[in-house]
Amino acid sequence: MSALQKIEMLLEVKNLKTSFHTRNGIVRAVNDVSFAIAHGETLGIVGESGSGKSVTCYSLMGLVPQPPGRIEGGTAIFAGKTDLLNCSPKELNAIRGRRMAMIFQDPMTSLNPFMRIEDQIVEPLLIHGLASRAEAVRQAVQMLEHVGVPDAAKRIRSYPHEFSGGMRQRVMIAMALITKPDLLIADEPTTALDVTVQAQILELIKRLQAETGMAVIWITHDLGVVAGFCRRVQVMYAGRIVETAPTEKLFANTRHPYTRALQKSIPALQPKGTELYTIPGMPPDLSRPTGGCAFAPRCEIARPECSAKLPELLEVGLQHCSRCPFT
Amino acid sequence: MLRLITKRLFETIPVLFIVATLTFFMMKRAPGGPFDSEKQTTPEIRAQIEAQYGLDKPVWQQYLDYLGHLAQGDLGPSFKYAGWSVNELLWSAFPVSLELGLYALAFALTFGLIAGIIAALRKNTWGDYVPMSFATFGICLPTFVTGPLLLLVFASWLTWFNASGWEQPRDRVLPAITLGLYYTAYVARLTRGGMLEILSQDFIRTARAKGASEWRVVWRHSLRGGLLSVVSFIGPAISGLVTGSLVVESIYQIPGLGKFFVMAGFNRDYTMVMGTVLFYAVLIIVMNLLVDIVQVWLNPKLRFE
Numbered sequence: 286m287s288a289l290q291k292i293e294m295l296l297e298v299k300n301l302k303t304s305f306h307t308r309n310g311i312v313r314a315v316n317d318v319s320f321a322i323a324h325g326e327t328l329g330i331v332g333e334s335g336s337g338k339s340v341t342c343y344s345l346m347g348l349v350p351q352p353p354g355r356i357e358g359g360t361a362i363f364a365g366k367t368d369l370l371n372c373s374p375k376e377l378n379a380i381r382g383r384r385m386a387m388i389f390q391d392p393m394t395s396l397n398p399f400m401r402i403e404d405q406i407v408e409p410l411l412i413h414g415l416a417s418r419a420e421a422v423r424q425a426v427q428m429l430e431h432v433g434v435p436d437a438a439k440r441i442r443s444y445p446h447e448f449s450g451g452m453r454q455r456v457m458i459a460m461a462l463i464t465k466p467d468l469l470i471a472d473e474p475t476t477a478l479d480v481t482v483q484a485q486i487l488e489l490i491k492r493l494q495a496e497t498g499m500a501v502i503w504i505t506h507d508l509g510v511v512a513g514f515c516r517r518v519q520v521m522y523a524g525r526i527v528e529t530a531p532t533e534k535l536f537a538n539t540r541h542p543y544t545r546a547l548q549k550s551i552p553a554l555q556p557k558g559t560e561l562y563t564i565p566g567m568p569p570d571l572s573r574p575t576g577g578c579a580f581a582p583r584c585e586i587a588r589p590e591c592s593a594k595l596p597e598l599l600e601v602g603l604q605h606c607s608r609c610p611f612t
Numbered sequence: 613m614l615r616l617i618t619k620r621l622f623e624t625i626p627v628l629f630i631v632a633t634l635t636f637f638m639m640k641r642a643p644g645g646p647f648d649s650e651k652q653t654t655p656e657i658r659a660q661i662e663a664q665y666g667l668d669k670p671v672w673q674q675y676l677d678y679l680g681h682l683a684q685g686d687l688g689p690s691f692k693y694a695g696w697s698v699n700e701l702l703w704s705a706f707p708v709s710l711e712l713g714l715y716a717l718a719f720a721l722t723f724g725l726i727a728g729i730i731a732a733l734r735k736n737t738w739g740d741y742v743p744m745s746f747a748t749f750g751i752c753l754p755t756f757v758t759g760p761l762l763l764l765v766f767a768s769w770l771t772w773f774n775a776s777g778w779e780q781p782r783d784r785v786l787p788a789i790t791l792g793l794y795y796t797a798y799v800a801r802l803t804r805g806g807m808l809e810i811l812s813q814d815f816i817r818t819a820r821a822k823g824a825s826e827w828r829v830v831w832r833h834s835l836r837g838g839l840l841s842v843v844s845f846i847g848p849a850i851s852g853l854v855t856g857s858l859v860v861e862s863i864y865q866i867p868g869l870g871k872f873f874v875m876a877g878f879n880r881d882y883t884m885v886m887g888t889v890l891f892y893a894v895l896i897i898v899m900n901l902l903v904d905i906v907q908v909w910l911n912p913k914l915r916f917e
Contacts, residue, residue, distance in 0.1 A: 346820075346821055348817055348820055352736075378824075378825060379823065380823070381821055386821070389821075394814040394815065395815055397818070397819070398815070398913060399833075399836040400833070401912075408819075408824070409822045409823065412822060412824055412828070446912070457818075
């Protein structure tokens with residue numbers, strides 16, 4: 286595995302800091318996040334709402350609304366060349382939608398209700414000049430069939446409101462993958478769907494990944510999804526990475542108290558009849574940094590020094606890092 | 613679609629009937645009559661004039677007579693302009709008001725849309741504050757303020773335009789601006805609001821994620837949805853624009869429709885009051901129908917309802 290790290294990474298993020306300047310102060314949504322993803326790899330980013338997992342990816346895609354958002358610092362080198370955080374809008378537009386695509390949480394609102402499905406799916410090909418209109422439409426129909434939209438040649442003329450949620454997410458996937466990107470960022474793409482459809486979409490992305498060899502960043506709050514899908518996981522809390530490890534190691538040898546608490550909250554892993562575990566307390570207010578470990582107030586093994594000094598993200602095993610010195 | 617249009621056109625008949633009836637009786641209830649301002653007349657002469665216009669008959673008879681003529685498209689003779697029918701008067705003045713109204717509309721749409729879109733894209737910066745402050749002025753300032761001001765600056769001081777008249781093409785400029793300023797301001801505000809709402813939607817984020825340029829985001833993804841409220845406003849606004857404005861017509865000496873709307877009431881010119889009210893009602897109905905058609909065209913979700 287160490288040989289792999291010598292290979293050029295598809296995306297290398299270093300010290301990413303994103304904050305939102307609001308009336309109530311500066312919310313540090315993403316604080317000093319570094320990670321890398323190799324070609325064809327699957328990385329899961331796990332955390333609760335407000336942990337910064339989505340903002341991390343929006344920052345990379347240049348989708349953080351500015352203002353109030355602001356990228357305070359860091360670099361994100363894509364394919365060894367372009368720094369996504371500091372390049373010109375033109376350079377960024379040449380990458381997003383072409384080499385790096387994204388699918389979103391809510392397929393109901395993420396498709397333009399005023400445009401035909403056809404016009405939306407062919408758009409990435411046309412924007413990046415990859416095909417003529419006719420060729421783009423042909424590819425779009427093919428892609429729709431490929432993601433399992435029945436009667437695609439006809440349905441491509443429909444509007445989004447004529448599709449169910451699951452079908453719309455398939456459209457979103459077809460739209461993201463039509464340019465055969467190197468990296469797909471999936472921002473909780475199954476959250477808004479019902480459980481059977483969730484499983485279908487998950488399988489679909491898995492299959493497409495195997496076919497195209499693209500890398501996938503999977504943002505989720507569901508450790509169960511991660512277990513079945515991702516090779517590597519990083520857990521975020523309050524804008525920072527608290528633990529990162531290959532998936533099987535994370536589950537077999539969980540180190541950070543927050544990851545342990547998350548794991549205990551998975552209903553399926555608990556014996557039947559016991560009361561469902563919930564993490565006590567509330568996520569911290571990110572506009573008031575404590576200076577110490579953000580999880581300390583909710584941590585079962587917290588010590589006085591936890592609130593005084595921010596623990597480092599330290600290597601605790603091969604490719605396994607944790608931001609807790611006491612586990 | 614065709615069924616919808618025919619259905620709506622048939623619905624206009626009862627609406628016009630109700631408008632005609634209400635207007636007729638309200639007008640008759642108003643004190644005074646069309647010939648009160650004439651010089652002292654003998655009762656005999658007065659009775660003769662009234663007989664000539666059918667005013668001696670009972671009110672319900674007058675009402676039925678009027679409806680009968682109306683059904684044939686005849687709005688009757690004007691009480692004020694002897695020898696002229698209301699139809700003739702309206703048709704002689706309408707082209708002028710229509711022309712002026714369309715110029716004002718073109719002015720309002722061009723500058724209103726541009727200002728609104730820029731303001732939305734530059735939200736909470738000077739590119740937003742400056743056009744929106746102008747828009748607030750445009751909405752607040754009445755035409756009897758802006759008209760003389762424009763005259764003073766552009767006709768008296770700069771002498772770029774004639775102070776009044778309706779002969780040369782450039783005589784249209786100042787009246788069109790005066791009439792259109794309020795609508796420009798309103799369109800700008802509505803455009804800004806509509807565009808801001810659309811630009812904050814998830815699907816705009818999707819478009820950006822595809823690598824769409826800012827230009828494409830605005831034109832292909834936002835404009836349709838962002839202009840829905842402008843379209844709703846502009847329909848009835850057109851009715852108002854093309855039926856003229858007494859103030860603008862008086863300031864610039866334009867032979868338009870606006871004066872009939874106001875003066876008919878003062879003169880108790882019964883048939884002219886009826887004519888202008890019905891004319892305006894028909895315009896409003898037609899414009900609203902057009903708005904509905906455009907809305908359906910803009911918003912595919914409406915097509916199946």
